[in-house]
Amino acid sequence: MDKKTIEKIMHLARIELTDDEKQEIPSQMEKIINYIDNLNTLDTSGVLKGEAVFLKEMMLQPDRVETFPDIGLLTENAPSFSEGFFKVKKVL
Amino acid sequence: MKNSKYKITIGLEVHAHLKTQTKLFCRCPNRTGAEPNTLICPVCTGQPGTLPVAGEESVLQAVRAALALNCKINKYSVFERKQYFYPDLPKNYQISQYKLPLAENGYIEAGGVKIKIDRVHMEEDAGKLVHRKSETLIDYNRGGAPLIEIVSAPEITSPEQASEYLKKLRQILVYSSVSDCDMEKGSMRCDANLSLNLKESSRLGVKTEVKNMNSFKAVENALSYEARRQEELLLEGKKIDQETRLWDENNNRTAGMRSKEEAHDYRYFPDPDLPPLVVQETVVEEIRKSLPELPASKIERYMGEMGIGEYDARVLCQEKEGAEFFENAYSKLEDKKKGVKKLSSWINTELKGKMNTEGMDFKNIQLDPGSLAELVNLIQSGKISGKMAKDIFEIMWNEKKCPQEIVEKRGLSQISGEDKIEGLCRRAIEENPGLAEKYLTGKEGTIGPLVGFVMKETRGQANPSMVNKKLRQILDGKK
Incomplete structure:
Protein backbone atom coordinates (compact mmCIF):
# COMPACT_ATOMS: atom_id res chain seq x y z
CA MET A 1 0.00 0.00 0.00
CA ASP A 2 1.67 3.19 -1.15
CA LYS A 3 1.55 6.72 0.15
CA LYS A 4 -0.81 7.85 -2.60
CA THR A 5 -3.41 5.24 -1.64
CA ILE A 6 -3.19 6.23 2.01
CA GLU A 7 -3.65 9.87 1.12
CA LYS A 8 -6.66 9.04 -0.99
CA ILE A 9 -8.26 7.06 1.85
CA MET A 10 -7.50 9.93 4.24
CA HIS A 11 -9.22 12.31 1.90
CA LEU A 12 -12.28 10.10 1.48
CA ALA A 13 -12.55 9.53 5.22
CA ARG A 14 -11.91 13.24 5.91
CA ILE A 15 -9.19 12.50 8.46
CA GLU A 16 -5.79 14.04 9.09
CA LEU A 17 -2.77 11.90 9.90
CA THR A 18 0.66 12.91 11.16
CA ASP A 19 3.73 11.80 9.22
CA ASP A 20 4.46 9.15 11.87
CA GLU A 21 0.97 7.78 11.55
CA LYS A 22 1.29 7.73 7.80
CA GLN A 23 4.35 5.52 8.28
CA GLU A 24 2.50 3.14 10.59
CA ILE A 25 -0.78 2.86 8.73
CA PRO A 26 0.28 0.87 5.65
CA SER A 27 1.47 -2.15 7.61
CA GLN A 28 -1.65 -2.07 9.81
CA MET A 29 -3.95 -1.88 6.82
CA GLU A 30 -2.10 -4.68 5.11
CA LYS A 31 -2.57 -6.86 8.19
CA ILE A 32 -6.29 -6.22 8.03
CA ILE A 33 -6.46 -6.98 4.35
CA ASN A 34 -4.39 -10.15 4.79
CA TYR A 35 -6.72 -11.22 7.56
CA ILE A 36 -9.67 -10.81 5.27
CA ASP A 37 -7.79 -12.81 2.66
CA ASN A 38 -8.14 -15.78 5.02
CA LEU A 39 -11.78 -15.83 4.03
CA ASN A 40 -10.79 -16.66 0.49
CA THR A 41 -9.39 -19.98 1.66
CA LEU A 42 -12.87 -21.12 2.71
CA ASP A 43 -14.66 -23.54 0.43
CA THR A 44 -17.89 -21.73 -0.52
CA SER A 45 -18.86 -23.96 -3.41
CA GLY A 46 -22.12 -25.06 -1.77
CA VAL A 47 -23.27 -21.55 -0.90
CA LEU A 48 -25.84 -19.79 -3.07
CA LYS A 49 -24.66 -16.55 -4.60
CA GLY A 50 -25.94 -13.61 -2.63
CA GLU A 51 -26.87 -15.78 0.33
CA ALA A 52 -26.78 -13.74 3.51
CA VAL A 53 -25.56 -14.61 6.96
CA PHE A 54 -29.07 -14.06 8.25
CA LEU A 55 -31.33 -17.06 8.26
CA LYS A 56 -34.30 -14.79 8.67
CA GLU A 57 -36.21 -13.18 5.87
CA MET A 58 -36.80 -9.48 5.72
CA MET A 59 -39.55 -7.79 7.71
CA LEU A 60 -41.41 -5.12 5.78
CA GLN A 61 -43.04 -1.97 7.07
CA PRO A 62 -46.51 -0.71 6.17
CA ASP A 63 -46.99 2.09 3.66
CA ARG A 64 -48.05 4.70 6.20
CA VAL A 65 -46.31 8.03 6.45
CA GLU A 66 -44.62 8.95 9.72
CA THR A 67 -42.96 12.32 9.54
CA PHE A 68 -39.85 12.85 11.56
CA PRO A 69 -40.70 15.47 14.18
CA ASP A 70 -37.36 17.20 14.59
CA ILE A 71 -35.73 17.89 11.26
CA GLY A 72 -33.59 20.55 12.96
CA LEU A 73 -31.62 17.73 14.59
CA LEU A 74 -30.66 16.50 11.14
CA THR A 75 -29.53 19.83 9.84
CA GLU A 76 -27.73 21.36 12.80
CA ASN A 77 -24.72 19.06 12.55
CA ALA A 78 -24.26 19.62 8.85
CA PRO A 79 -21.10 21.57 8.06
CA SER A 80 -23.22 24.05 6.13
CA PHE A 81 -26.98 24.39 6.03
CA SER A 82 -28.92 27.47 5.00
CA GLU A 83 -31.88 28.59 2.90
CA GLY A 84 -33.31 25.12 3.47
CA PHE A 85 -30.42 23.38 1.72
CA PHE A 86 -27.40 21.39 2.76
CA LYS A 87 -24.44 23.05 1.10
CA VAL A 88 -21.13 21.70 -0.12
CA LYS A 89 -18.33 23.11 -2.22
CA LYS A 90 -19.35 23.11 -5.81
CA VAL A 91 -19.06 19.69 -7.43
CA LEU A 92 -19.67 20.58 -11.07
CA MET B 1 -26.97 5.52 -40.40
CA LYS B 2 -28.45 4.16 -43.58
CA ASN B 3 -25.89 2.53 -45.86
CA SER B 4 -23.41 2.47 -43.00
CA LYS B 5 -21.05 -0.45 -42.65
CA TYR B 6 -21.72 -0.39 -38.92
CA LYS B 7 -24.71 -1.60 -36.99
CA ILE B 8 -26.00 -0.01 -33.81
CA THR B 9 -26.48 -1.83 -30.52
CA ILE B 10 -28.39 -0.09 -27.75
CA GLY B 11 -29.24 -1.18 -24.23
CA LEU B 12 -31.50 0.95 -22.04
CA GLU B 13 -31.56 1.37 -18.29
CA VAL B 14 -34.78 2.97 -17.18
CA HIS B 15 -35.56 4.20 -13.68
CA ALA B 16 -39.19 4.61 -12.71
CA HIS B 17 -40.49 6.12 -9.48
CA LEU B 18 -42.99 3.92 -7.67
CA LYS B 19 -46.27 5.47 -6.52
CA THR B 20 -46.11 4.66 -2.82
CA GLN B 21 -46.96 6.81 0.19
CA THR B 22 -43.58 6.29 1.83
CA LYS B 23 -39.95 6.09 0.81
CA LEU B 24 -38.25 2.74 0.22
CA PHE B 25 -36.49 2.26 3.57
CA CYS B 26 -38.17 4.78 5.88
CA ARG B 27 -41.61 6.22 6.49
CA CYS B 28 -40.96 9.69 5.08
CA PRO B 29 -43.50 10.84 2.49
CA ASN B 30 -42.66 9.87 -1.06
CA ARG B 31 -43.74 12.94 -2.96
CA THR B 32 -42.44 15.87 -4.94
CA GLY B 33 -43.08 19.58 -4.74
CA ALA B 34 -42.40 20.10 -1.02
CA GLU B 35 -40.00 22.70 0.39
CA PRO B 36 -36.42 21.38 0.27
CA ASN B 37 -35.33 19.06 3.07
CA THR B 38 -38.72 18.86 4.74
CA LEU B 39 -39.37 15.20 3.89
CA ILE B 40 -36.32 13.73 5.57
CA CYS B 41 -35.47 11.64 8.64
CA PRO B 42 -32.40 10.03 10.22
CA VAL B 43 -32.62 7.01 7.86
CA CYS B 44 -32.77 8.79 4.52
CA THR B 45 -30.10 11.29 5.53
CA GLY B 46 -27.76 8.48 6.49
CA GLN B 47 -27.32 9.28 10.17
CA PRO B 48 -24.99 6.86 11.99
CA GLY B 49 -26.75 4.02 13.76
CA THR B 50 -29.97 4.10 11.79
CA LEU B 51 -31.39 0.99 10.17
CA PRO B 52 -33.33 0.71 6.92
CA VAL B 53 -36.56 -1.32 6.79
CA ALA B 54 -38.03 -1.94 3.35
CA GLY B 55 -41.60 -0.82 2.67
CA GLU B 56 -44.09 -3.51 1.78
CA GLU B 57 -45.91 -1.45 -0.83
CA SER B 58 -42.69 -0.71 -2.71
CA VAL B 59 -41.98 -4.43 -2.94
CA LEU B 60 -45.52 -5.23 -4.08
CA GLN B 61 -45.46 -2.51 -6.73
CA ALA B 62 -42.07 -3.60 -7.98
CA VAL B 63 -43.38 -7.17 -8.31
CA ARG B 64 -46.43 -5.85 -10.11
CA ALA B 65 -44.28 -3.92 -12.58
CA ALA B 66 -42.02 -6.91 -13.17
CA LEU B 67 -44.98 -9.20 -13.85
CA ALA B 68 -46.47 -6.70 -16.28
CA LEU B 69 -43.10 -6.81 -18.07
CA ASN B 70 -43.32 -10.60 -18.33
CA CYS B 71 -40.48 -11.21 -15.87
CA LYS B 72 -39.84 -14.16 -13.64
CA ILE B 73 -39.89 -13.09 -9.98
CA ASN B 74 -37.02 -14.38 -7.86
CA LYS B 75 -38.25 -15.78 -4.58
CA TYR B 76 -35.04 -14.58 -2.94
CA SER B 77 -33.46 -11.30 -3.82
CA VAL B 78 -30.77 -9.37 -2.04
CA PHE B 79 -30.18 -5.67 -1.41
CA GLU B 80 -26.58 -4.61 -1.84
CA ARG B 81 -24.59 -1.48 -1.22
CA LYS B 82 -23.36 0.35 -4.28
CA GLN B 83 -20.54 2.60 -3.15
CA TYR B 84 -19.81 5.95 -4.64
CA PHE B 85 -18.88 9.33 -3.31
CA TYR B 86 -21.10 12.16 -4.38
CA PRO B 87 -23.07 14.60 -2.22
CA ASP B 88 -26.45 13.41 -3.52
CA LEU B 89 -25.88 10.27 -1.48
CA PRO B 90 -25.52 10.90 2.26
CA LYS B 91 -24.50 7.34 3.20
CA ASN B 92 -21.84 7.20 0.47
CA TYR B 93 -23.60 4.14 -0.82
CA GLN B 94 -26.90 3.54 -2.51
CA ILE B 95 -28.99 0.55 -1.51
CA SER B 96 -29.66 -1.32 -4.71
CA GLN B 97 -29.82 -4.89 -5.96
CA TYR B 98 -27.02 -6.50 -7.90
CA LYS B 99 -26.33 -10.22 -8.05
CA LEU B 100 -29.82 -11.33 -7.10
CA PRO B 101 -32.35 -8.85 -8.45
CA LEU B 102 -36.07 -8.96 -7.74
CA ALA B 103 -36.95 -10.19 -11.22
CA GLU B 104 -35.33 -11.34 -14.46
CA ASN B 105 -35.97 -12.45 -18.03
CA GLY B 106 -38.91 -10.41 -19.23
CA TYR B 107 -39.66 -8.78 -22.53
CA ILE B 108 -41.54 -5.94 -24.20
CA GLU B 109 -42.96 -6.04 -27.70
CA ALA B 110 -42.05 -2.86 -29.52
CA GLY B 111 -42.66 -2.31 -33.21
CA GLY B 112 -43.39 -5.99 -33.80
CA VAL B 113 -40.13 -7.13 -32.15
CA LYS B 114 -39.69 -8.75 -28.75
CA ILE B 115 -37.02 -6.93 -26.79
CA LYS B 116 -35.63 -8.84 -23.87
CA ILE B 117 -35.56 -7.33 -20.40
CA ASP B 118 -32.59 -8.69 -18.49
CA ARG B 119 -33.68 -7.61 -15.05
CA VAL B 120 -35.93 -5.47 -12.90
CA HIS B 121 -34.50 -4.48 -9.55
CA MET B 122 -35.34 -2.15 -6.69
CA GLU B 123 -33.22 0.71 -5.41
CA GLU B 124 -33.43 3.99 -3.55
CA ASP B 125 -33.22 7.33 -5.32
CA ALA B 126 -30.52 9.88 -4.53
CA GLY B 127 -31.02 13.49 -3.44
CA LYS B 128 -31.26 16.39 -5.83
CA LEU B 129 -28.37 18.75 -6.41
CA VAL B 130 -28.64 22.37 -7.42
CA HIS B 131 -25.39 23.65 -8.86
CA ARG B 132 -24.56 27.26 -8.20
CA LYS B 133 -21.51 29.22 -9.22
CA SER B 134 -19.67 28.86 -5.96
CA GLU B 135 -21.46 26.01 -4.19
CA THR B 136 -23.72 23.03 -4.58
CA LEU B 137 -27.06 22.85 -2.78
CA ILE B 138 -28.57 19.53 -1.73
CA ASP B 139 -32.19 18.60 -1.22
CA TYR B 140 -32.68 15.11 0.25
CA ASN B 141 -36.47 15.02 -0.17
CA ARG B 142 -36.09 12.66 -3.09
CA GLY B 143 -33.32 10.71 -1.37
CA GLY B 144 -34.57 7.23 -0.50
CA ALA B 145 -37.61 7.36 -2.78
CA PRO B 146 -38.46 3.94 -4.22
CA LEU B 147 -37.32 3.21 -7.76
CA ILE B 148 -37.32 0.27 -10.04
CA GLU B 149 -34.61 -0.05 -12.62
CA ILE B 150 -35.51 -1.89 -15.80
CA VAL B 151 -32.52 -3.07 -17.79
CA SER B 152 -33.02 -4.15 -21.38
CA ALA B 153 -30.73 -6.61 -23.10
CA PRO B 154 -28.44 -4.95 -25.66
CA GLU B 155 -30.86 -5.87 -28.41
CA ILE B 156 -32.19 -2.53 -29.58
CA THR B 157 -30.94 -1.74 -33.06
CA SER B 158 -31.89 1.88 -33.73
CA PRO B 159 -32.70 5.14 -31.94
CA GLU B 160 -36.26 4.89 -33.25
CA GLN B 161 -36.65 1.42 -31.77
CA ALA B 162 -35.26 2.72 -28.47
CA SER B 163 -37.93 5.38 -28.40
CA GLU B 164 -40.62 2.85 -29.32
CA TYR B 165 -39.41 0.54 -26.51
CA LEU B 166 -39.58 3.41 -24.02
CA LYS B 167 -43.09 4.39 -25.05
CA LYS B 168 -44.25 0.81 -24.64
CA LEU B 169 -42.51 0.51 -21.29
CA ARG B 170 -44.10 3.71 -20.08
CA GLN B 171 -47.52 2.60 -21.28
CA ILE B 172 -47.24 -0.72 -19.41
CA LEU B 173 -46.04 0.86 -16.16
CA VAL B 174 -48.78 3.49 -16.25
CA TYR B 175 -51.44 0.88 -17.05
CA SER B 176 -50.25 -1.18 -14.09
CA SER B 177 -50.57 1.91 -11.85
CA VAL B 178 -47.07 1.56 -10.44
CA SER B 179 -45.63 4.82 -11.77
CA ASP B 180 -46.59 8.10 -13.45
CA CYS B 181 -43.56 7.78 -15.71
CA ASP B 182 -43.39 11.46 -16.47
CA MET B 183 -40.00 11.97 -18.11
CA GLU B 184 -40.15 15.73 -17.87
CA LYS B 185 -40.84 15.61 -14.15
CA GLY B 186 -38.17 12.97 -13.64
CA SER B 187 -40.44 10.14 -12.48
CA MET B 188 -39.05 8.17 -15.42
CA ARG B 189 -35.39 8.51 -16.36
CA CYS B 190 -33.48 6.79 -19.07
CA ASP B 191 -29.78 6.06 -19.55
CA ALA B 192 -28.63 4.43 -22.74
CA ASN B 193 -25.59 2.40 -23.72
CA LEU B 194 -24.71 2.56 -27.37
CA SER B 195 -21.99 0.91 -29.41
CA LEU B 196 -21.25 0.29 -33.05
CA ASN B 197 -19.73 -2.75 -34.67
CA LEU B 198 -19.12 -3.87 -38.22
CA LYS B 199 -22.20 -5.47 -39.71
CA GLU B 200 -20.41 -8.73 -40.42
CA SER B 201 -18.96 -8.94 -36.90
CA SER B 202 -20.78 -10.31 -33.89
CA ARG B 203 -18.40 -8.75 -31.37
CA LEU B 204 -19.84 -5.64 -29.76
CA GLY B 205 -17.82 -2.45 -29.97
CA VAL B 206 -16.80 -0.14 -27.13
CA LYS B 207 -19.89 1.49 -25.69
CA THR B 208 -20.62 4.93 -24.34
CA GLU B 209 -23.31 5.69 -21.84
CA VAL B 210 -25.63 8.62 -22.59
CA LYS B 211 -27.52 10.38 -19.81
CA ASN B 212 -29.68 13.42 -19.26
CA MET B 213 -32.40 12.81 -21.81
CA ASN B 214 -35.73 14.22 -20.65
CA SER B 215 -38.17 13.12 -23.32
CA PHE B 216 -38.72 10.36 -25.83
CA LYS B 217 -37.67 12.74 -28.58
CA ALA B 218 -34.50 13.62 -26.67
CA VAL B 219 -33.62 9.91 -26.40
CA GLU B 220 -34.04 9.49 -30.12
CA ASN B 221 -32.04 12.63 -30.95
CA ALA B 222 -29.27 11.90 -28.46
CA LEU B 223 -28.81 8.34 -29.68
CA SER B 224 -28.83 9.41 -33.34
CA TYR B 225 -26.20 11.99 -32.55
CA GLU B 226 -24.11 9.53 -30.57
CA ALA B 227 -24.27 6.89 -33.31
CA ARG B 228 -23.11 9.43 -35.90
CA ARG B 229 -20.33 10.65 -33.62
CA GLN B 230 -19.03 7.14 -33.06
CA GLU B 231 -19.28 6.32 -36.75
CA GLU B 232 -17.22 9.36 -37.69
CA LEU B 233 -14.52 8.44 -35.17
CA LEU B 234 -14.39 4.84 -36.37
CA LEU B 235 -14.23 5.89 -40.01
CA GLU B 236 -11.26 8.10 -39.15
CA GLY B 237 -9.63 5.05 -37.58
CA LYS B 238 -9.94 6.47 -34.06
CA LYS B 239 -10.94 4.61 -30.93
CA ILE B 240 -14.10 5.10 -28.90
CA ASP B 241 -13.50 5.95 -25.24
CA GLN B 242 -15.70 4.10 -22.80
CA GLU B 243 -17.24 7.03 -20.99
CA THR B 244 -20.43 8.67 -19.79
CA ARG B 245 -21.72 11.45 -21.98
CA LEU B 246 -24.40 13.99 -21.22
CA TRP B 247 -27.02 14.99 -23.78
CA ASP B 248 -27.04 18.74 -24.25
CA GLU B 249 -30.55 19.50 -25.44
CA ASN B 250 -29.87 23.13 -26.35
CA ASN B 251 -26.89 22.41 -28.54
CA ASN B 252 -28.06 19.06 -29.84
CA ARG B 253 -24.92 17.19 -28.92
CA THR B 254 -23.47 14.83 -26.33
CA ALA B 255 -20.43 15.80 -24.31
CA GLY B 256 -18.04 13.64 -22.27
CA MET B 257 -18.67 13.66 -18.53
CA ARG B 258 -16.21 11.44 -16.77
CA SER B 259 -13.96 8.57 -17.61
CA LYS B 260 -15.35 5.25 -16.51
CA GLU B 261 -12.19 3.46 -15.50
CA GLU B 262 -12.01 4.96 -12.06
CA ALA B 263 -15.62 5.82 -11.53
CA HIS B 264 -17.12 2.44 -12.19
CA ASP B 265 -15.87 0.26 -9.37
CA TYR B 266 -18.90 0.34 -7.13
CA ARG B 267 -17.63 -2.42 -4.81
CA TYR B 268 -21.06 -3.97 -4.38
CA PHE B 269 -21.65 -6.19 -1.38
CA PRO B 270 -24.82 -7.47 0.33
CA ASP B 271 -26.14 -4.87 2.78
CA PRO B 272 -25.68 -6.43 6.22
CA ASP B 273 -28.56 -4.28 7.53
CA LEU B 274 -31.07 -5.98 5.26
CA PRO B 275 -31.81 -9.70 5.24
CA PRO B 276 -32.76 -11.30 1.91
CA LEU B 277 -36.10 -10.26 0.50
CA VAL B 278 -38.44 -13.21 0.19
CA VAL B 279 -41.44 -12.95 -2.12
CA GLN B 280 -43.76 -15.91 -1.70
CA GLU B 281 -45.29 -17.59 -4.73
CA THR B 282 -48.81 -16.97 -3.36
CA VAL B 283 -48.15 -13.23 -3.26
CA VAL B 284 -46.84 -13.29 -6.81
CA GLU B 285 -49.93 -15.14 -8.00
CA GLU B 286 -52.25 -12.76 -6.23
CA ILE B 287 -50.59 -9.79 -7.88
CA ARG B 288 -50.61 -11.54 -11.23
CA LYS B 289 -54.37 -11.98 -10.94
CA SER B 290 -54.90 -8.35 -10.00
CA LEU B 291 -53.02 -6.97 -13.01
CA PRO B 292 -55.27 -5.02 -15.35
CA GLU B 293 -55.64 -6.02 -18.96
CA LEU B 294 -52.55 -4.59 -20.65
CA PRO B 295 -52.55 -2.64 -23.91
CA ALA B 296 -51.29 -5.47 -26.13
CA SER B 297 -54.16 -7.73 -25.14
CA LYS B 298 -56.70 -4.90 -25.27
CA ILE B 299 -55.67 -4.01 -28.82
CA GLU B 300 -56.04 -7.64 -29.84
CA ARG B 301 -59.49 -7.82 -28.25
CA TYR B 302 -60.68 -4.58 -29.84
CA MET B 303 -59.59 -5.83 -33.25
CA GLY B 304 -60.95 -9.34 -32.82
CA GLU B 305 -64.14 -9.01 -30.80
CA MET B 306 -65.19 -5.52 -31.82
CA GLY B 307 -63.85 -5.35 -35.34
CA ILE B 308 -61.91 -2.11 -34.89
CA GLY B 309 -58.96 -1.45 -37.21
CA GLU B 310 -55.46 -1.81 -35.78
CA TYR B 311 -54.61 1.86 -35.98
CA ASP B 312 -57.76 2.98 -34.18
CA ALA B 313 -57.35 0.24 -31.56
CA ARG B 314 -53.81 1.40 -30.85
CA VAL B 315 -54.84 5.02 -30.52
CA LEU B 316 -57.71 4.08 -28.17
CA CYS B 317 -55.29 2.15 -25.95
CA GLN B 318 -52.60 4.83 -25.75
CA GLU B 319 -53.74 5.73 -22.27
CA LYS B 320 -55.45 3.53 -19.73
CA GLU B 321 -58.08 6.17 -18.97
CA GLY B 322 -58.80 6.57 -22.68
CA ALA B 323 -59.36 2.84 -23.10
CA GLU B 324 -61.61 2.85 -20.02
CA PHE B 325 -63.61 5.75 -21.45
CA PHE B 326 -64.03 3.89 -24.72
CA GLU B 327 -65.07 0.62 -23.05
CA ASN B 328 -67.53 2.40 -20.84
CA ALA B 329 -69.11 4.18 -23.81
CA TYR B 330 -69.06 0.99 -25.87
CA SER B 331 -71.14 -0.80 -23.27
CA LYS B 332 -73.87 1.82 -23.76
CA LEU B 333 -74.10 1.60 -27.55
CA GLU B 334 -77.47 0.43 -28.82
CA ASP B 335 -76.08 -1.26 -31.91
CA LYS B 336 -72.57 -2.24 -30.90
CA LYS B 337 -71.64 -3.81 -34.19
CA LYS B 338 -72.56 -0.79 -36.31
CA GLY B 339 -71.78 1.91 -33.77
CA VAL B 340 -68.31 0.89 -32.65
CA LYS B 341 -66.42 2.37 -35.60
CA LYS B 342 -68.24 5.66 -35.28
CA LEU B 343 -67.59 5.69 -31.54
CA SER B 344 -63.89 5.02 -31.92
CA SER B 345 -63.50 7.71 -34.53
CA TRP B 346 -65.43 10.17 -32.37
CA ILE B 347 -63.08 9.49 -29.49
CA ASN B 348 -59.91 9.48 -31.57
CA THR B 349 -60.64 12.60 -33.61
CA GLU B 350 -63.37 14.87 -32.18
CA LEU B 351 -62.86 14.20 -28.49
CA LYS B 352 -59.07 13.98 -28.52
CA GLY B 353 -58.91 17.05 -30.76
CA LYS B 354 -61.04 18.98 -28.30
CA MET B 355 -58.98 17.73 -25.37
CA ASN B 356 -55.81 18.83 -27.13
CA THR B 357 -56.99 22.34 -27.81
CA GLU B 358 -58.29 22.74 -24.26
CA GLY B 359 -55.22 21.12 -22.68
CA MET B 360 -57.25 18.42 -20.97
CA ASP B 361 -56.74 14.68 -20.65
CA PHE B 362 -58.92 11.70 -19.85
CA LYS B 363 -58.23 12.12 -16.15
CA ASN B 364 -59.90 15.51 -15.93
CA ILE B 365 -62.51 15.78 -18.67
CA GLN B 366 -66.08 16.37 -17.55
CA LEU B 367 -67.64 14.54 -20.45
CA ASP B 368 -69.46 11.37 -19.49
CA PRO B 369 -68.72 8.33 -21.70
CA GLY B 370 -72.43 7.48 -21.64
CA SER B 371 -73.27 10.83 -23.28
CA LEU B 372 -70.88 10.20 -26.13
CA ALA B 373 -72.43 6.77 -26.63
CA GLU B 374 -75.84 8.42 -26.71
CA LEU B 375 -74.64 10.87 -29.34
CA VAL B 376 -73.43 7.98 -31.50
CA ASN B 377 -76.77 6.23 -30.94
CA LEU B 378 -78.59 9.32 -32.21
CA ILE B 379 -76.43 9.43 -35.33
CA GLN B 380 -76.85 5.71 -35.94
CA SER B 381 -80.62 5.89 -35.65
CA GLY B 382 -80.72 8.77 -38.14
CA LYS B 383 -82.17 11.21 -35.63
CA ILE B 384 -79.32 13.64 -36.14
CA SER B 385 -76.80 14.14 -38.93
CA GLY B 386 -73.04 13.99 -38.52
CA LYS B 387 -72.87 17.75 -38.95
CA MET B 388 -75.49 18.30 -36.25
CA ALA B 389 -73.66 15.87 -34.00
CA LYS B 390 -70.63 18.13 -34.11
CA ASP B 391 -72.69 21.12 -32.98
CA ILE B 392 -74.35 19.07 -30.27
CA PHE B 393 -70.96 17.81 -29.15
CA GLU B 394 -69.80 21.41 -28.68
CA ILE B 395 -72.80 22.08 -26.44
CA MET B 396 -72.25 18.82 -24.55
CA TRP B 397 -68.67 19.81 -23.92
CA ASN B 398 -69.43 23.36 -22.84
CA GLU B 399 -72.65 22.88 -20.93
CA LYS B 400 -72.19 19.31 -19.67
CA LYS B 401 -75.64 18.31 -20.91
CA CYS B 402 -76.64 14.99 -22.38
CA PRO B 403 -77.28 14.96 -26.16
CA GLN B 404 -80.92 13.84 -25.96
CA GLU B 405 -81.71 16.84 -23.79
CA ILE B 406 -79.93 19.23 -26.17
CA VAL B 407 -81.75 17.80 -29.17
CA GLU B 408 -85.14 18.18 -27.47
CA LYS B 409 -84.57 21.61 -25.99
CA ARG B 410 -83.23 23.18 -29.15
CA GLY B 411 -85.47 21.31 -31.54
CA LEU B 412 -82.43 19.99 -33.30
CA SER B 413 -83.53 16.58 -34.35
CA GLN B 414 -82.96 15.66 -37.95
CA ILE B 415 -85.75 16.00 -40.46
CA SER B 416 -86.09 12.65 -42.13
CA GLY B 417 -89.82 12.26 -42.67
Missing part, protein backbone atom coordinates in the same frame (compact mmCIF):
# COMPACT_ATOMS: atom_id res chain seq x y z
CA GLU B 418 -90.45 11.35 -46.31
CA ASP B 419 -93.24 13.91 -46.79
CA LYS B 420 -91.38 16.74 -45.16
CA ILE B 421 -88.29 16.08 -47.21
CA GLU B 422 -90.28 15.94 -50.39
CA GLY B 423 -91.93 19.27 -49.63
CA LEU B 424 -88.57 20.86 -48.93
CA CYS B 425 -87.10 19.51 -52.15
CA ARG B 426 -89.99 20.73 -54.27
CA ARG B 427 -89.58 24.18 -52.82
CA ALA B 428 -85.86 24.13 -53.53
CA ILE B 429 -86.56 23.31 -57.18
CA GLU B 430 -89.23 26.01 -57.48
CA GLU B 431 -87.01 28.66 -56.03
CA ASN B 432 -83.98 27.69 -58.08
CA PRO B 433 -85.34 27.08 -61.55
CA GLY B 434 -81.95 27.80 -63.14
CA LEU B 435 -80.20 25.04 -61.21
CA ALA B 436 -83.01 22.58 -61.87
CA GLU B 437 -82.89 23.29 -65.61
CA LYS B 438 -79.14 22.78 -65.74
CA TYR B 439 -79.57 19.42 -64.03
CA LEU B 440 -82.17 18.41 -66.61
CA THR B 441 -79.75 19.24 -69.41
CA GLY B 442 -77.26 16.81 -67.98
CA LYS B 443 -75.23 18.96 -65.59
CA GLU B 444 -75.78 16.74 -62.59
CA GLY B 445 -73.32 18.71 -60.48
CA THR B 446 -76.04 21.27 -59.76
CA ILE B 447 -77.59 18.78 -57.34
CA GLY B 448 -75.00 19.95 -54.80
CA PRO B 449 -76.20 23.56 -54.55
CA LEU B 450 -79.79 22.32 -54.43
CA VAL B 451 -79.03 20.07 -51.46
CA GLY B 452 -77.19 23.01 -49.93
CA PHE B 453 -80.29 25.16 -50.30
CA VAL B 454 -82.40 22.65 -48.37
CA MET B 455 -79.76 22.30 -45.68
CA LYS B 456 -79.58 26.06 -45.30
CA GLU B 457 -83.33 26.39 -45.12
CA THR B 458 -83.51 23.77 -42.38
CA ARG B 459 -80.40 24.98 -40.58
CA GLY B 460 -78.70 21.67 -41.22
CA GLN B 461 -81.47 19.56 -39.82
CA ALA B 462 -82.54 17.77 -42.99
CA ASN B 463 -81.07 14.36 -43.64
CA PRO B 464 -78.71 15.25 -46.53
CA SER B 465 -78.60 11.83 -48.16
CA MET B 466 -82.38 11.66 -48.19
CA VAL B 467 -82.56 15.15 -49.68
CA ASN B 468 -80.10 14.22 -52.38
CA LYS B 469 -82.05 11.09 -53.26
CA LYS B 470 -85.39 12.84 -53.27
CA LEU B 471 -84.16 15.76 -55.43
CA ARG B 472 -82.85 13.33 -58.05
CA GLN B 473 -86.07 11.38 -57.92
CA ILE B 474 -88.19 14.46 -58.56
CA LEU B 475 -85.93 15.92 -61.26
CA ASP B 476 -85.38 12.60 -63.03
CA GLY B 477 -89.16 12.25 -63.18
CA LYS B 478 -89.28 15.49 -65.20
CA LYS B 479 -86.80 14.33 -67.83
